[in-house]
Amino acid sequence: MAPNAPAKDFDLAIIGGGIAGLTLAIALHSRGIKVTIYEQAPKFGEIGAGVSFSPNAVQAMKICHDGIYQSFEKVCTRNQWPEKKKVWFDFLDAYGGEDEHLERSTLKFVVSNSLGQNGVHRATFLDELVKIAPEGVAQFGKRLKSLEQSGDANSKYVMTFEDGSSAEADAVIGCDGIKSKTRQLMHGSDHPCAQPTYTYKYAYRGVVPMAQAIKAVGEERALNSCMHLGPNGHVLTFPVNHGETLNIVAFRTTDKPWKNSDKLTAPAHREDALKDFAGYSNDVLGLLKLTSENLDIWAIFDLGKNPPPTYTKDRVAIMGDAAHATSPHHGAGAGLCIEDSAVMAELLADEAVKSSRDIEAVFSTFHEVRKERGLNLVESSNRIGNVYEWRAEGVGSDFDKMEEEINRRNDVIGGEDVDVSEMCKEARAKLREKLASS
Numbered sequence: 001m002a003p004n005a006p007a008k009d010f011d012l013a014i015i016g017g018g019i020a021g022l023t024l025a026i027a028l029h030s031r032g033i034k035v036t037i038y039e040q041a042p043k044f045g046e047i048g049a050g051v052s053f054s055p056n057a058v059q060a061m062k063i064c065h066d067g068i069y070q071s072f073e074k075v076c077t078r079n080q081w082p083e084k085k086k087v088w089f090d091f092l093d094a095y096g097g098e099d100e101h102l103e104r105s106t107l108k109f110v111v112s113n114s115l116g117q118n119g120v121h122r123a124t125f126l127d128e129l130v131k132i133a134p135e136g137v138a139q140f141g142k143r144l145k146s147l148e149q150s151g152d153a154n155s156k157y158v159m160t161f162e163d164g165s166s167a168e169a170d171a172v173i174g175c176d177g178i179k180s181k182t183r184q185l186m187h188g189s190d191h192p193c194a195q196p197t198y199t200y201k202y203a204y205r206g207v208v209p210m211a212q213a214i215k216a217v218g219e220e221r222a223l224n225s226c227m228h229l230g231p232n233g234h235v236l237t238f239p240v241n242h243g244e245t246l247n248i249v250a251f252r253t254t255d256k257p258w259k260n261s262d263k264l265t266a267p268a269h270r271e272d273a274l275k276d277f278a279g280y281s282n283d284v285l286g287l288l289k290l291t292s293e294n295l296d297i298w299a300i301f302d303l304g305k306n307p308p309p310t311y312t313k314d315r316v317a318i319m320g321d322a323a324h325a326t327s328p329h330h331g332a333g334a335g336l337c338i339e340d341s342a343v344m345a346e347l348l349a350d351e352a353v354k355s356s357r358d359i360e361a362v363f364s365t366f367h368e369v370r371k372e373r374g375l376n377l378v379e380s381s382n383r384i385g386n387v388y389e390w391r392a393e394g395v396g397s398d399f400d401k402m403e404e405e406i407n408r409r410n411d412v413i414g415g416e417d418v419d420v421s422e423m424c425k426e427a428r429a430k431l432r433e434k435l436a437s438s
């Protein structure tokens, strides 16, 4: 991949090579900016689950680098029936009430958007991104431990890693996820934002062969995205791997605290899932029966209670989950990571940015333009998760109110009016004003 813009005279370090770090590195490299990813794992890798992207994320991919969008198109799976191409989810009542067990979940309403459901298998998408990443962009086995400046305010940052090695860069961007070390180093390890908070929801995740899913719920519900709703639980499904497999995520609310906050997953069994969803329709139970006997449960943590007060300090910034880790109920956390990459890359590449001295203004502009969107996603995702599970005040199990609220909130995240190019343009104008007046 050849850079197509004149090189800037500074170099950047990205901590973490997930969706945020990798899309940012690709976007920066294509704009002629020197960048190295420091990743703690021995290689790039994602879990074998599904992730879906809303229209704003797809806009952001195109801005970052067309190759990212092409990679996504290559692996993306949409609803399989032509008449469902714009459907985000069919929302179904999966719980008939204590005395009325439902054979089938019943359709209540449909939520659509301009691109419908766009599901990818995480690991496959990441593999495609790695193919277009600049050669040698990442150093692996580098778990960030500390971060200091080597001299005065203009000096480089020295990153020290757990393996005892160190590296230097003019600026550092933490894309190191929900438990970000960069965020801890920026705000202090005893700051409330240093640790994410349990949302009292957990999820079982599975990817099952499509032929089996069709047997369990029929073609319409297996080949197209569905959200099965009930009290204190919801189960979403969408096809991935070009329709060969069905991604299943079954969420449950609990009043029990998560036992070990150092670990976001815990071993469980299929039987636990079946117990959690006893009383739900046979569609739901039939799908859960297809998952592996030994399943992990995923604790859903977020930064909703204690968001970081700022995304930047001097020439260190955080973005992606490191800045605004969210529960997944809007299906938009990874999409917001890619939006961050688009905005950050456009700011750093702006012609008004002449040297490393301008990076502080870039980062403070990034904070100013991204903070509200990050906060809103985290808050809205939390609320919408409760809407799905009949727990939201003022909504309860009223399906008309659910439909109205889901549409209204989705519009803010990725509706017709969300224009990522315009966001980048406004950010650049703000940056230029800031640099001109400094």
Ligand SMILES: Cc1cc2nc3c(=O)[nH]c(=O)nc-3n(C[C@H](O)[C@H](O)[C@H](O)COP(=O)(O)OP(=O)(O)OC[C@H]3O[C@@H](n4cnc5c(N)ncnc54)[C@H](O)[C@@H]3O)c2cc1C
Residues within 6 Å of the ligand: 015, 016, 017, 018, 019, 020, 021, 038, 039, 040, 041, 050, 051, 052, 053, 054, 142, 143, 144, 145, 175, 176, 177, 178, 179, 180, 181, 182, 203, 249, 298, 300, 319, 320, 321, 322, 326, 327, 328, 330, 331, 332, 333, 334, 335, 336, 337
């Ligand atoms: C159940 C579930 C379902 C979801 N579904 C969706 C969905 O459908 N759509 C959507 O848009 N989003 C979804 N999300 C959210 C999405 O997964 C995240 O927002 C996104 O993956 C975060 O990417 P990231 O790159 O910021 O962080 P991560 O993917 O966590 O990557 C961080 C990287 O940093 C590395 N790292 C961490 N610490 C260090 C360190 N100290 N030094 C060096 N490297 C380090 C890690 O190894 C990792 O590679 C879902 C989340 C969950 C939990």
